Each structure stands twice: as structure tokens, then as C-alpha cells.
Amino acid sequence: MRYEKGHKSATHERIVEVASRRFRMAGLEAVGVASLMADAGLTRGGFYAHFCSKADLVSQAVASALDRMLLELGEAAAAGGLEAIVRVYLGARYRDAPEHGCAAASLACEIARQSHAVRAAFTRSLEVIVELIAAQLPLGSGGERRRRAVAIFGMMMGTLQLARAVADQRLSDQILESGIEAVLTLGRTP
Amino acid sequence: MRYEKGHKSATHERIVEVASRRFRMAGLEAVGVASLMADAGLTRGGFYAHFCSKADLVSQAVASALDRMLLELGEAAAAGGLEAIVRVYLGARYRDAPEHGCAAASLACEIARQSHAVRAAFTRSLEVIVELIAAQLPLGSGGERRRRAVAIFGMMMGTLQLARAVADQRLSDQILESGIEAVLTLGRTP
DNA sequence: TGTACATCAGTGAACGCGCGTTCACTGATGTAC
DNA sequence: TGTACATCAGTGAACGCGCGTTCACTGATGTAC
Numbered sequence: 075m076r077y078e079k080g081h082k083s084a085t086h087e088r089i090v091e092v093a094s095r096r097f098r099m100a101g102l103e104a105v106g107v108a109s110l111m112a113d114a115g116l117t118r119g120g121f122y123a124h125f126c127s128k129a130d131l132v133s134q135a136v137a138s139a140l141d142r143m144l145l146e147l148g149e150a151a152a153a154g155g156l157e158a159i160v161r162v163y164l165g166a167r168y169r170d171a172p173e174h175g176c177a178a179a180s181l182a183c184e185i186a187r188q189s190h191a192v193r194a195a196f197t198r199s200l201e202v203i204v205e206l207i208a209a210q211l212p213l214g215s216g217g218e219r220r221r222r223a224v225a226i227f228g229m230m231m232g233t234l235q236l237a238r239a240v241a242d243q244r245l246s247d248q249i250l251e252s253g254i255e256a257v258l259t260l261g262r263t264p
Numbered sequence: 265m266r267y268e269k270g271h272k273s274a275t276h277e278r279i280v281e282v283a284s285r286r287f288r289m290a291g292l293e294a295v296g297v298a299s300l301m302a303d304a305g306l307t308r309g310g311f312y313a314h315f316c317s318k319a320d321l322v323s324q325a326v327a328s329a330l331d332r333m334l335l336e337l338g339e340a341a342a343a344g345g346l347e348a349i350v351r352v353y354l355g356a357r358y359r360d361a362p363e364h365g366c367a368a369a370s371l372a373c374e375i376a377r378q379s380h381a382v383r384a385a386f387t388r389s390l391e392v393i394v395e396l397i398a399a400q401l402p403l404g405s406g407g408e409r410r411r412r413a414v415a416i417f418g419m420m421m422g423t424l425q426l427a428r429a430v431a432d433q434r435l436s437d438q439i440l441e442s443g444i445e446a447v448l449t450l451g452r453t454p
Numbered sequence: 455t456g457t458a459c460a461t462c463a464g465t466g467a468a469c470g471c472g473c474g475t476t477c478a479c480t481g482a483t484g485t486a487c
Numbered sequence: 488t489g490t491a492c493a494t495c496a497g498t499g500a501a502c503g504c505g506c507g508t509t510c511a512c513t514g515a516t517g518t519a520c
Contacts, residue, residue, distance in 0.1 A: 103293040106506060120464045183373040186428035193431035224439055225446030232422025238376035241383035249414055256415030260446060263453050296473060310497045
């Protein structure tokens with residue numbers, strides 16, 4: 075081998091990792107293939123040896139970002155249940171450093187306009203996150219908890235977006251607080 | 265006058281109207297100034313006689329879309345309170361025809377990355393919508409109802425985005441149902 | 455052991471295209487004399 | 488009433504730039520003999 079074994083897959087993962095951060099920071103359209111490859115220490119031409127299109131990378135980068143968040147939220151949940159999840163998700167770090175935050179909160183509007191394949195990848199990741207949240211709810215049947223979990227994730231995501239979109243720092247803090255309070259209310263109300 | 269009185273302001277409103285629909289459909293970045301002006305029956309060059317930049321138009325188009333939604337939700341609220349609002353907002357029409365739906369749900373992720381001026385315009389519109397929702401809540405002090413209203417709008421917005429982003433139609437319907445149920449729960453829980 | 459060839463991850467130029475913005479210009483109509 | 492000029496909404500060419508994708512190529516190293 076001209077490159078050591080595993081070299082290509084390591085490169086592949088590096089591109090996905092770079093993309094997952096930059097897409098969350100700047101959006102899907104604002105990040106070009108050439109600049110992404112440069113960030114990964116490569117040139118544009120090699121891109122299509124790793125991905126069949128930019129949309130293909132988008133699918134993988136979104137899934138990767140959400141998988142990583144799932145781990146982080148899973149650890150929080152193990153330590154402190156729903157309240158720990160929501161305090162991570164609606165915390166200043168997720169709001170102020172979108173590259174380390176939730177890909178759904180950064181990209182949901184754009185994902186809604188992507189191809190079926192991209193939305194299918196997003197759907198798979200979403201289902202697992204919803205399961206994690208549902209598992210933290212103390213009340214109700216499986217179906218009820220699942221439905222409640224969907225709404226809770228929708229609220230966390232929407233609230234984080236609002237906290238990022240407003241122009242006033244104090245208001246942004248209040249929005250996060252409002253979201254935390256409402257999630258906890260939903261978590262304990264049947 | 266070479267054009268009848270009010271001609272220019274009518275043109276201005278037409279551009280804002282076209283932009284408000286197309287931005288909601290395709291996103292801020294995907295809609296170019298030239299194609300927008302063509303849609304309004306004009307050529308690109310005249311754009312800067314109406315707006316000092318694309319961001320300026322974005323501010324106006326978002327505000328215009330949210331103002332119109334406010335009227336629609338206000339009418340619903342007058343007839344049926346919070347439940348009527350949420351049934352409009354989380355209805356199939358808003359999900360399937362984003363050009364007639366909520367600009368926040370279509371654009372929040374992108375607005376979060378815009379200039380302070382754009383976010384300030386968004387903030388002003390958001391405050392009014394939150395007030396409308398707060399006015400429908402039966403329980404709590406002014407501050408409590410306001411905070412609850414922020415969370416409710418965040419949930420409606422996030423839930424609508426999730427319903428648009430998933431690849432499965434049945435799941436999308438379930439997401440809307442989950443959101444309606446949770447909003448109503450939040451509306452009646454102190 | 456030494457040479458010829460195969461492999462393949464990555465390179466970089468090129469394709470046509472649309473982007474936001476600027477600016478000298480057009481041409482229809484109002485006003486001044 | 489007739490002519491000259493002012494006004495200004497809108498035109499369209501031009502600027503440099505980055506976009507996603509393709510493709511002939513490079514060059515380091517493994518394998519075959």
C-alpha cells in the first residue's frame with residue numbers, strides 16, 4: 075500500500091468531522107467543498123473519491139454530529155435524567171458554540187429543503203434521540219412518552235434557535251431559562 | 265412625475281412580498297437578488313434604489329412575513345384562543361406550503377447567522393408574537409405567562425421544522441399531533 | 455537482490471454558472487419659461 | 488401653445504469571486520518475477 079492501512083478511512087472521517095463542525099457553524103450552503111477539503115488538509119479533487127456528492131457528505135456529517143450529541147446527552151441522562159439533558163442542551167455552550175452543539179438546531183431549516191436521502195439520514199438520528207428522551211420520562215405509556223419526547227425535543231431545538239436568533243443577550247438568556255422550565259414542566263406532567 | 269404617485273412604494277412592497285415568499289420556500293442564501301427582481305418583473309440594477317443591501321431586504325421580508333402571520337394567528341386566537349393558534353400553526357398547510365407559513369420556522373437557523381440588524385428586526389417581530397400567545401394563557405403572572413409563551417412558540421417552531429425535515433409522511437403527521445398535544449398541556453398547566 | 459509494473463489516494467486545472475454590488479445610461483413625463 | 492430642461496424609476500453590462508463536479512495526471516510504495 076502506498077498509504078498505511080486505514081489511511082483512507084481516517085481521511086474520510088477527518089473530512090466528515092471538519093464538515094460536521096463547519097456546517098453547524100455556517101450552514102450547509104455557506105460551506106463549499108473546496109474550502110472544506112482545504113480545512114482537512116486536502117484539495118478539492120479528492121472529494122469525490124470519498125463521497126458521491128456534497129449531499130452525501132451532508133448526510134454523513136449530520137448523522138455524525140447527532141451521534142456525538144447523543145453520546146453527550148446520554149451521559150448527562152445517566153447522571154441526571156431529563157433535567158441534565160435539558161441543562162446541557164439549553165446551556166450557554168450549545169448556544170454560543172454551534173460547532174459543538176446540536177446539528178438539528180443549526181440545520182433543521184436547511185435539512186427540510188434537502189433531498190429525501192438527507193432527510194432519511196436525519197430521521198434515523200432523530201428517532202434515537204427521541205428514544206433517549208422518552209426513556210427519561212416517568213409517566214405514561216410507551217406511545218405517550220414517545221409523543222411527549224418528540225415535543226420536548228422540538229421545544230429544545232426551537233428554543234435554542236430562538237436564543238441564537240435574537241439580537242439581545244439578556245433576552246437570549248431568558249429564552250433558554252423559559253425553555254428549561256417548560257421542558258421540566260412537560261417532563262413531570264402526564 | 266414619470267410614474268404615478270405611489271408607484272415606487274408599490275414596487276418596493278411587491279419586491280418585499282415576493283422575497284418573503286421565496287425566502288420561506290428556499291432559504292435566504294438560495295434566493296438571489298437578480299432572480300428575485302425578475303420575479304417582481306424588474307431587473308437586478310434597480311434593487312439598490314429600494315434596499316441598501318440584500319440583508320436590508322431580508323430584514324424587511326422577514327418582518328413582513330411575521331406581521332402577516334401575526335394577523336392570521338390573531339384572528340384564530342380571537343375565535344378559539346391558544347388551541348386555534350396551534351391548530352393553524354401545526355397544521356398541514358403551514359408544513360406543506362412554507363411560502364404561506366411561519367418565516368421563523370423556515371429561516372430561524374439562517375437568521376441566527378445574520379447581522380445584528382437582521383436579528384434585531386426578527387427580535388421585534390418575535391416579541392409581538394410572544395405577546396399574542398401570552399395573552400391566550402389563563403394562568404400565572406405576566407412574567408410567568410410570557411416565559412411560558414416563549415417556550416410554546418419555540419416548541420411550535422421546532423416541531424414544525426421537525427415535521428418538515430423528516431423523510432416519512434406518517435411520522436411527520438405524528439410530530440404535528442405531538443406538538444399540538446404538548447402545547448395544549450403547557451397552556452393549561454401552571 | 456534488483457528491476458518492472460500495478461495500485462490508488464490525492465492533485466490541480468478546467469467546465470459553465472450564479473452570486474452581490476456598482477454605475478453610466480435610458481426614456482417617459484413633469485415643470486419652467 | 489411650444490420648447491427646453493429636470494427628474495428619477497428602472498436598465499443592463501460589468502466587476503471579481505466561489506460554486507459543485509469532472510478528469511487526466513502524479514508519485515509513493517507495494518507486489519511479481
